[in-house]
Amino acid sequence: LSQRLEQVFQQLRRRGKLSEQDVDAAMREVRLALLEADVHFSVVKDFISRVRERAVGAEVSKALNPAQQVIKIVHEELIKTLGEPARLNLSGPKPRVIMMVGLQGSGKTTAAAKLASLLRSQGERVELVAADPYRPAAIKQLQTLGERIGVPVYTESGVKPPELVSRAFEKAQKSGVSVLIVDTAGRSQLDNALMDELKAITRRVTPNEILLVVDAMIGQEALHVAEGFRDTVTLTGLMLTKMDGDARGGAAISIRAVTGVPLKFLGTGEAIDAIEVYDPGRLASRILGMGDVIGLIERAEAAFDEKEAQEQAERMLSGSFTLEDFAKQLKQIRKMGPLAQILEMLPGGLGQMARNISPEEAERSLKITEAILNSMTREERRRPEILNASRRRRIARGSGTQVQDVNRVLKQFRDAQKMFKTLQKTGGRGLPRLFG
Ligand code: GDP
Ligand code: MG
Numbered sequence: 001l002s003q004r005l006e007q008v009f010q011q012l013r014r015r016g017k018l019s020e021q022d023v024d025a026a027m028r029e030v031r032l033a034l035l036e037a038d039v040h041f042s043v044v045k046d047f048i049s050r051v052r053e054r055a056v057g058a059e060v061s062k063a064l065n066p067a068q069q070v071i072k073i074v075h076e077e078l079i080k081t082l083g084e085p086a087r088l089n090l091s092g093p094k095p096r097v098i099m100m101v102g103l104q105g106s107g108k109t110t111a112a113a114k115l116a117s118l119l120r121s122q123g124e125r126v127e128l129v130a131a132d133p134y135r136p137a138a139i140k141q142l143q144t145l146g147e148r149i150g151v152p153v154y155t156e157s158g159v160k161p162p163e164l165v166s167r168a169f170e171k172a173q174k175s176g177v178s179v180l181i182v183d184t185a186g187r188s189q190l191d192n193a194l195m196d197e198l199k200a201i202t203r204r205v206t207p208n209e210i211l212l213v214v215d216a217m218i219g220q221e222a223l224h225v226a227e228g229f230r231d232t233v234t235l236t237g238l239m240l241t242k243m244d245g246d247a248r249g250g251a252a253i254s255i256r257a258v259t260g261v262p263l264k265f266l267g268t269g270e271a272i273d274a275i276e277v278y279d280p281g282r283l284a285s286r287i288l289g290m291g292d293v294i295g296l297i298e299r300a301e302a303a304f305d306e307k308e309a310q311e312q313a314e315r316m317l318s319g320s321f322t323l324e325d326f327a328k329q330l331k332q333i334r335k336m337g338p339l340a341q342i343l344e345m346l347p348g349g350l351g352q353m354a355r356n357i358s359p360e361e362a363e364r365s366l367k368i369t370e371a372i373l374n375s376m377t378r379e380e381r382r383r384p385e386i387l388n389a390s391r392r393r394r395i396a397r398g399s400g401t402q403v404q405d406v407n408r409v410l411k412q413f414r415d416a417q418k419m420f421k422t423l424q425k426t427g428g429r430g431l432p433r434l435f436g
Pocket of ligand 1: 245269
């Protein structure tokens with residue numbers, strides 16, 4: 001998203017305020033990003049109108065460009081929409097019952113085991129209940145997981161779930177279990193028999209928590225599923241699973257906004273410890289598909305000398321960008337922190353690309369570049385065209401590098417120059433992308 005927004009704003013020069021037109025253009029991109037992340041369109045519409053209201057006429061902060069300003073507003077509003085993290089309610093007499101509900105394959109059984117393991121590590125005495133007695137494989141699955149994490153599993157064959165849960169509860173009460181996690185049966189789609197059964201269970205025991213487990217990969221459908229379950233039982237929380245896949249988790253926004261059910265956990269893999277307590281800032285960044293752009297913006301704000309940057313931008317645009325400027329930009333990037341961290345924070349494709357280069361490699365290449373630039377005279381940095389073979393050899397010797405390294409740096413510079421020329425056509429603002 002941030003790349004797209006920067007594109008939108010590239011045409012703009014800094015102004016005192018964001019105009020309605022600027023904001024409209026940005027909102028088109030935000031809207032797309034949210035739809036791509038599977039947020040329901042009606043939720044997107046509401047969201048956009050709130051952001052627009054805040055953004056139009058907002059004073060552009062001195063330190064931020066318009067794209068960054070809009071990103072900040074979008075991010076803040078998204079966090080508001082996603083809601084504060086809600087903790088598990090584990091109050092009241094023991095055992096406290098946590099019931100996992102959801103469609104088949106959503107990850108209920110896995111989630112039950114993850115939660116059991118998490119709560120046990122926090123000192124709870126946990127027991128799992130296999131309330132899916134129709135499928136022997138389902139019982140076996142929970143037993144295997146239970147064994148692996150050392151948590152007992154209550155099972156009984158030939159007993160209907162409401163009765164089974166009630167018996168498990170009584171036994172747990174006697175034996176001092178503090179948390180009972182009930183893994184219920186699922187169906188491949190919403191149906192009445194399933195809903196009746198869930199209702200019947202909650203008539204026998206009163207759960208502290210009824211957690212809806214939703215597969216993030218089902219996208220838009222998630223909202224429909226959440227509404228179906230909410231109409232049957234009192235959902236107290238949401239766990240969004242399979243967040244390790246491609247899904248960006250936009251379903252969470254829709255579910256939260258439409259049903260009011262708070263998000264509590266994310267499932268991030270098949271392993272038992274692949275569970276995250278929901279964190280709004282992190283999820284918001286992920287939904288917008290922009291890595292830790294906010295962190296990057298903050299560092300940029302701190303490191304960039306506004307006037308200097310402006311002058312450089314103007315030189316770039318006038319085509320008089322030199323190796324001298326190149327050296328200065330490397331210094332600015334340096335001021336932002338360790339290279340590995342900066343690369344990590346880059347959004348989307350750039351971040352990915354950065355991860356393919358090892359941080360050590362990137363660091364080494366940057367050091368070589370700096371050494372080479374330092375071994376040039378000012379004149380050479382201003383007029384790289386005078387760099388003939390003998391000058392290149394001297395620079396290589398002076399910087400402890402090879403002539404090939406010098407040539408590579410010069411090529412990088414020419415590539416950067418070319419890129420700035422392209423930018424020139426669109427107006428060129430934003431962070432220089434030296435690693436593009
Ligand atoms: P249930 O039918 O709702 O009980 O779903 P299961 O717990 O049996 O999970 C269905 C499949 O999804 C299994 O293969 C799990 O290993 C897998 N699964 C569950 N949670 C996650 C997750 O967070 N990430 C990934 N990648 N797979 C998951
Ligand atoms: Mg299951």
